[in-house]
Amino acid sequence: MPRLLHIDASVRPEESVSRAVAASFREAWTGEVVHRDLAARPVPHLTRDGVSARGVDPAEHSAEQAVAAFLQEELIGELLSADAYLFAVPMYNYSIPSAFKAWIDQILIPGRTQGGTPEESPLHGRPATLIAVRGGSYAPGTPREGWDFAEPYLRTVLADCLGLDLHVIIVEMTLAETVPALADFRDHRRRSIEQAHAAAAERARGLVLQHA
Numbered sequence: 001m002p003r004l005l006h007i008d009a010s011v012r013p014e015e016s017v018s019r020a021v022a023a024s025f026r027e028a029w030t031g032e033v034v035h036r037d038l039a040a041r042p043v044p045h046l047t048r049d050g051v052s053a054r055g056v057d058p059a060e061h062s063a064e065q066a067v068a069a070f071l072q073e074e075l076i077g078e079l080l081s082a083d084a085y086l087f088a089v090p091m092y093n094y095s096i097p098s099a100f101k102a103w104i105d106q107i108l109i110p111g112r113t114q115g116g117t118p119e120e121s122p123l124h125g126r127p128a129t130l131i132a133v134r135g136g137s138y139a140p141g142t143p144r145e146g147w148d149f150a151e152p153y154l155r156t157v158l159a160d161c162l163g164l165d166l167h168v169i170i171v172e173m174t175l176a177e178t179v180p181a182l183a184d185f186r187d188h189r190r191r192s193i194e195q196a197h198a199a200a201a202e203r204a205r206g207l208v209l210q211h212a
């Protein structure tokens with residue numbers, strides 16, 4: 001039975017579009033699931049002890065290093081023991097939520113989870129789905145083309161560093177319903193959300209078939 005590691009990062013528990021699209025994926029997923037909600041239960045920022053513990057034999061850890069290493073091992077164990085990944089990540093301030101960055105800082109370790117090349121990562125080739133949700137649009141030709149520091153960064157971390165086989169589903173203009181200046185984009189918003197739900201369910205069904 002394949003195991004999915006599902007990570008949510010939206011601070012909105014109910015109205016969240018990224019959580020809703022992830023739920024469509026989950027409805028079609030038949031395997032085991034480990035769910036980590038980084039908004040409900042944020043992981044701590046990486047500390048000096050967390051970094052230094054990586055280069056020290058666990059038997060020699062200080063009390064502080066042992067605490068930091070325990071958390072890292074839990075998160076890395078969760079990452080390494082999954083067969084597939086679902087990341088639901090909104091755009092905050094042209095980038096990713098700090099809670100998701102804190103998770104990345106805990107798990108991305110050169111020589112351990114990150115290879116010199118994607119092929120050298122222990123996660124190489126495992127399927128990952130990123131649901132990247134944003135209030136506006138950063139598509140080519142839009143006024144803020146080039147302001148999206150979320151998707152390119154996540155592609156670098158998830159595909160290039162962790163070696164995951166990444167499928168990206170973008171949802172845009174989610175703020176069109178509430179921001180008057182974006183009112184002309186309400187249809188665009190509705191279509192984008194509908195397409196994302198369909199794409200998420202199709203992606204999950206495809207992965208389930210591959211594992212069958």
Ligand SMILES: Cc1cc2nc3c(=O)[nH]c(=O)nc-3n(C[C@H](O)[C@H](O)[C@H](O)COP(=O)(O)O)c2cc1C
Binds near residue numbers: 135
């Ligand atoms: C703190 C914060 C910062 C945001 N910054 C941006 C931004 O820079 N660009 C953008 O397009 N939308 C931005 N948004 C809008 C969110 O990306 C949008 O509401 C999205 O739907 C949030 O994901 P969720 O629906 O899963 O909660 C921001 C929202 C919040 C709460």
